[in-house]
Amino acid sequence: MSDPIRTLLVDDQALIRVGFRLVLEAEPDIVVVAEAADGDAAVALAASLSPDVILMDVRMPGKDGIAATEAIVQARPDTRVLVLTTFDLDEYAFGAIRAGASGFLLKDAQRHELTAAVRAVYRGDAILSPRVTRRLLEHVGPGLKAPATQASPELTALLTDRERDVFKAIGRGLTNAEIAQELYLSESTVKTHVGRVLMKLDARDRIQIVILAHQLRLS
Secondary structure, three states: OOOOEEEEEEOOOHHHHHHHHHHHOOOOOEEEEEEEOOHHHHHHHHHHHOOOEEEEEOOOOOOOHHHHHHHHHHHOOOOEEEEEEOOOOOHHHHHHHHHOOOEEEEOOOOHHHHHHHHHHHHHOOOEOOHHHHHHHHHHHHHHOOOOOOOOOHHHHHHOOHHHHHHHHHHHOOOOHHHHHHHHOOOHHHHHHHHHHHHHHOOOOOHHHHHHHHHHOOOO
């Protein structure tokens, strides 16, 4: 059995943290390594514990979730941050995405949605619906962090025809299941293509692929 997904809970409301902990620790493949009530504590705990996934509130006293996310992602690019928000179009949450977070999670999410979101960002997927993807690009466009690779039309020459199809579909905010249905592929095949696209384009996650596709006007 593989090691469990190590998570850090960051929220200034203790009851929110308790509820999330109870849900996550009931899963055999997820463990909560620590909790933090503000951004400064989150940054310190991320540095000392190296969690795989951080559930991050954005509105907190002191260092907020946006500043904390930026500091953590810069110091630990492999750590995934999942933003906790009350509304899926919360502009504070968009700021955290711009800072390097891997997606949104509504605080009133169902149990299965919470656990699925943690597993998804751990795998490198982004938790964004097509509607939120479009709104995200409209809201923060030029300020989004693109992959280290330069966004030039020649970049897609690195991809095979099928990988280019998958790249464009990711850019539209489609999930693996939706891509599989659209391209008549199995989900496992799509997952393989997604991994190759991320590797070839030097992107840390699907959000950076969305940004790149937008910059190349392919989404």
